[in-house]
Amino acid sequence: MSSFPRLARTGHTSHCKICLSGLPFSQVEVDSSRIALILYCFGTLDLLGTLSTKTSETDRQKWRDWLWEQQTSGKHGTGFKPSAYMTPQGGNDEYGDYDAPHLIMTYAALLSLAILRDDCSKLNRTGIVQLIRACQHEDGSFSALPDGGEADLRSVYCAFALSSMLDDWSGIDIDRAVAYIQRCSSYEGGYGQIPYNEALGGTTYCALAALHLAPGTTLSSPETRITPAERARTIRWLTQNQTSCGGFCGRTGKLADACYCFWCGASLSILGAGELVDSTALALWMAQCQYKFGGIAKAPSERPDPYHTYLSLAALALHPPSEGASSWELFPFNMFWNTTEETAQWVRDHVPAHKA
Amino acid sequence: MSATFDDSDESKPYATDPEWADVIPVQQYEGVEPIAPIFYTEEYKDATDYFRGVVKTGEMSPRVLKLTEEIIHMNPAHYSAWQYRYRTLLALNSSLEAELELMDSFAIQFLKTYQVWHHRRLLLTALRSVDAAARELAFVARALRTDAKNYHTWSYRQWILAHFNDEDRLWPGELPWVEELLEEDVRNNSAWHHRFFVVWQSGVRRGEVDREDVLRRELAFTKEKISLAPNNPSAWNYLRGVLDHTHTPYASLTSFVQPYTVAAAPGPTDDSVVDLENPRPSAGAELPCVPALEFLADIYEAEGGEATPKAVQIWKSLADERDTIRKKYWEHRIKDALHGSQ
Numbered sequence: 001m002s003s004f005p006r007l008a009r010t011g012h013t014s015h016c017k018i019c020l021s022g023l024p025f026s027q028v029e030v031d032s033s034r035i036a037l038i039l040y041c042f043g044t045l046d047l048l049g050t051l052s053t054k055t056s057e058t059d060r061q062k063w064r065d066w067l068w069e070q071q072t073s074g075k076h077g078t079g080f081k082p083s084a085y086m087t088p089q090g091g092n093d094e095y096g097d098y099d100a101p102h103l104i105m106t107y108a109a110l111l112s113l114a115i116l117r118d119d120c121s122k123l124n125r126t127g128i129v130q131l132i133r134a135c136q137h138e139d140g141s142f143s144a145l146p147d148g149g150e151a152d153l154r155s156v157y158c159a160f161a162l163s164s165m166l167d168d169w170s171g172i173d174i175d176r177a178v179a180y181i182q183r184c185s186s187y188e189g190g191y192g193q194i195p196y197n198e199a200l201g202g203t204t205y206c207a208l209a210a211l212h213l214a215p216g217t218t219l220s221s222p223e224t225r226i227t228p229a230e231r232a233r234t235i236r237w238l239t240q241n242q243t244s245c246g247g248f249c250g251r252t253g254k255l256a257d258a259c260y261c262f263w264c265g266a267s268l269s270i271l272g273a274g275e276l277v278d279s280t281a282l283a284l285w286m287a288q289c290q291y292k293f294g295g296i297a298k299a300p301s302e303r304p305d306p307y308h309t310y311l312s313l314a315a316l317a318l319h320p321p322s323e324g325a326s327s328w329e330l331f332p333f334n335m336f337w338n339t340t341e342e343t344a345q346w347v348r349d350h351v352p353a354h355k356a
Numbered sequence: 357m358s359a360t361f362d363d364s365d366e367s368k369p370y371a372t373d374p375e376w377a378d379v380i381p382v383q384q385y386e387g388v389e390p391i392a393p394i395f396y397t398e399e400y401k402d403a404t405d406y407f408r409g410v411v412k413t414g415e416m417s418p419r420v421l422k423l424t425e426e427i428i429h430m431n432p433a434h435y436s437a438w439q440y441r442y443r444t445l446l447a448l449n450s451s452l453e454a455e456l457e458l459m460d461s462f463a464i465q466f467l468k469t470y471q472v473w474h475h476r477r478l479l480l481t482a483l484r485s486v487d488a489a490a491r492e493l494a495f496v497a498r499a500l501r502t503d504a505k506n507y508h509t510w511s512y513r514q515w516i517l518a519h520f521n522d523e524d525r526l527w528p529g530e531l532p533w534v535e536e537l538l539e540e541d542v543r544n545n546s547a548w549h550h551r552f553f554v555v556w557q558s559g560v561r562r563g564e565v566d567r568e569d570v571l572r573r574e575l576a577f578t579k580e581k582i583s584l585a586p587n588n589p590s591a592w593n594y595l596r597g598v599l600d601h602t603h604t605p606y607a608s609l610t611s612f613v614q615p616y617t618v619a620a621a622p623g624p625t626d627d628s629v630v631d632l633e634n635p636r637p638s639a640g641a642e643l644p645c646v647p648a649l650e651f652l653a654d655i656y657e658a659e660g661g662e663a664t665p666k667a668v669q670i671w672k673s674l675a676d677e678r679d680t681i682r683k684k685y686w687e688h689r690i691k692d693a694l695h696g697s698q
């Protein structure tokens with residue numbers, strides 16, 4: 001169909017390459033979660049297949065080196081720091097209280113390294129398991145930092161994803177964590193960020209992916225953690241979030257936002273209902289979110305950023321439009337780890353201790 | 357020494373300030389070429405060099421409060437500066453109430469930054485004071501005037517209520533306040549969610565021991581809100597939530613739902629025969645409305661047998677005409693119902 005818009009692949013690659021080369025001071029807030037932004041840039045190139053064609057091996061080696069510099073060990077185990085923003089000149093042998101590793105950044109760093117096809121020989125696996133253990137609380141939740149701080153479903157998801165990548169669940173009390181996730185479930189069908197919170201697309205993805213990733217225990221199995229009635233209610237709420245413009249909103253009654261096309265769409269896929277997304281309407285709306293100089297914004301006529309660019313492409317990879325030319329074709333996607341299937345395979349082959 | 361966001365002497369770099377002459381600044385480590393480096397301003401570099409210097413020696417003093425305040429003003433997501441500030445406040449035995457007040461305007465300016473709210477949570481936990489918690493509820497209400505659906509703000513309120521769980525001082529105002537918010541904007545889903553939390557999810561409020569009575573009250577409230585704006589999914593989701601939670605069959609609302617599923621409100625509409633139990637759609641409402649059709653189809657599906665084709669018919673009309681963006685979902689419901697009844 002000639003009237004179907006195109007996915008501006010070249011523009012999206014260059015948007016992410018520009019961000020990788022540096023950010024203006026107005027973006028200083030990114031510093032304390034910089035590896036996440038880096039993952040969105042790498043993930044975009046991975047989905048578009050431009051990492052090997054549009055970046056040099058010299059660059060990729062420098063990137064690997066920098067990522068490994070963020071791996072840090074100390075009294076709570078090993079993980080990655082968001083960036084060097086608190087690392088004192090000269091570096092340090094062990095982290096202190098104020099430059100400790102961060103669970104979400106550790107997840108992002110590991111996926112980034114896998115996208116760069118690093119052999120992960122420098123990965124301190126037992127240290128990461130120790131960090132995961134240090135981040136779990138009495139109530140089953142996880143905080144992003146080992147001595148407290150934000151505890152919510154995002155950290156829970158990262159702990160589960162890391163454990164499944166390492167193929168080592170000894171750092172998690174699964175039953176306690178599953179109970180915490182279930183306490184975050186809301187009457188609408190989605191999950192809130194912490195217990196009693198409003199249903200939200202992003203944390204619903206975290207909850208569902210975690211419930212499916214964890215192996216069975218004597219108390220629960222991936223199949224029994226969600227009852228058929230709960231599943232039906234969640235599917236209803238998720239599909240209700242696709243608004244008439246084609247994009248998804250993250251909460252009932254809010255405006256569509258590109259990132260929720262992934263969080264809600266992938267949640268439906270995890271529940272085995274991915275085909276319920278109107279993928280053509282989704283792609284047509286995404287096309288309008290494309291910025292004229294590259295990148296994808298949260299909504300039409302907004303400014304783009306790597307987060308919305310990457311998640312939009314990930315949504316399109318999971319829910320490709322039935323019409324439209326080859327410009328919309330992306331690599332097969334792993335919805336549980338939120339990465340391409342090829343990168344997921346690299347993780348399986350290089351991250352678990354028994355593969356080292 | 358009181359810390360404020362007064363900019364009068366901020367222009368002086370720490371590097372030339374005699375008050376800071378005894379601190380050795382520590383630059384940020386950059387070993388190999390960084391990915392996505394931030395191009396820091398001189399002012400930010402100067403302040404964070406002194407912050408790393410302070411962290412290295414472990415100094416916790418009033419001037420550290422001023423320094424961390426300046427840093428989080430430039431970068432409210434700098435969680436290490438927040439962490440260090442919090443511990444310094446404790447070490448100095450500073451007034452945590454004063455800190456909360458100091459952070460009021462800051463929180464409103466940076467509503468979307470998680471750290472702003474996390475800091476308040478830590479302060480309130482340390483204070484263990486219901487008075488302070490009550491003050492925070494008032495502050496949250498003010499903050500929501502700026503952004504009525506801010507997720508962090510709502511999350512913080514729910515945390516305060518659950519954490520302190522004070523029946524005398526904290527809970528009594530919640531329901532009237534939520535009602536006010538829904539009066540202003542009946543589509544505010546955060547307010548509907550909060551109502552569910554207050555009424556059903558957080559124990560039994562004083563005077564609400566008779567759950568049958570509470571159920572009747574909530575159904576009447578929701579029906580009235582639906583009659584004002586029949587296409588409001590938040591109200592319908594609340595209605596479903598209440599029915600599911602109390603195991604009340606949807607079929608008990610058949611006569612309420614029916615007028616919303618047809619093109620024009622049938623029958624007499626003059627005030628003398630108003631059925632208080634079942635308020636009718638307001639004049640000018642767009643009918644039939646999708647959530648009502650969906651609800652009626654659910655009633656038919658639950659009934660099964662002879663009623664199933666009626667549900668299928670509704671889903672067909674939703675798929676083909678009234679809610680085409682969800683065509684695949686309605687077709688899935690048809691398949692499910694027919695498969696299930698075999």
Ligand SMILES: [Zn+2]
Nearest residue numbers: 257258259298
């Ligand atoms: Zn977004």
